[in-house]
Amino acid sequence: xxxxxxxxxxxxxxxxxxxxxxxxxxxxxxxxxxxxxxxxxxxxxxxxxxxxxxxxxxxxxxxxxxxxxxxxxxxxxxxxxxxxxxxxxxxxxxxxxxxxxxxxxxxxxxxxx
Numbered sequence: 001x002x003x004x005x006x007x008x009x010x011x012x013x014x015x016x017x018x019x020x021x022x023x024x025x026x027x028x029x030x031x032x033x034x035x036x037x038x039x040x041x042x043x044x045x046x047x048x049x050x051x052x053x054x055x056x057x058x059x060x061x062x063x064x065x066x067x068x069x070x071x072x073x074x075x076x077x078x079x080x081x082x083x084x085x086x087x088x089x090x091x092x093x094x095x096x097x098x099x100x101x102x103x104x105x106x107x108x109x110x111x112x113x
Contacts, residue, residue: 002026002097009093009107016085016111022078022095022104033098034071034078038091038109049080050098063089085111 008020020036035050049059049069057069068081078095090111095104 002032002100002102004095004097004102004104006093006095006104006107009109011110011112012085013113014086014111017081017083018085018109020080020082020093020095020107020109022080024076024078024095024097026076030073032100034069035096035098036069036078036080037094037096038089039094039106040088040091043091045094048093051078082109085109087111 003025005023006020008018010018012018030053033050033052036048037045038048039045047060048063049057049067051057051069051071059067066082066084071078082089090109092106092108094106
């Protein structure tokens with residue numbers, strides 16, 4: 001089991017940037033595919049980005065070229081750098097340990113002028 005705690009959310013204007021962080025506990029972090037998901041009000045949770053233990057990444061089409069997922073296995077951390085934010089990026093963002101099925105509590109991102 002992996003315990004996950006997200007941070008870094010907040011209110012940002014369109015075109016701005018935020019960096020989300022996910023702190024993971026547990027020695028099996030390094031074997032997990034890690035991912036960021038998001039859920040906007042009234043919508044289903046959707047995959048934003050995923051990274052393998054060796055750093056291979058995939059992205060949702062809606063965020064390609066704007067978001068970057070990364071991880072630091074030595075620090076048990078996963079990051080999501082979000083640039084050129086749009087109002088439609090507004091959602092609660094969740095960190096996910098895909099291999100073990102664990103979730104964080106979520107962090108709110110609001111993009112609004």
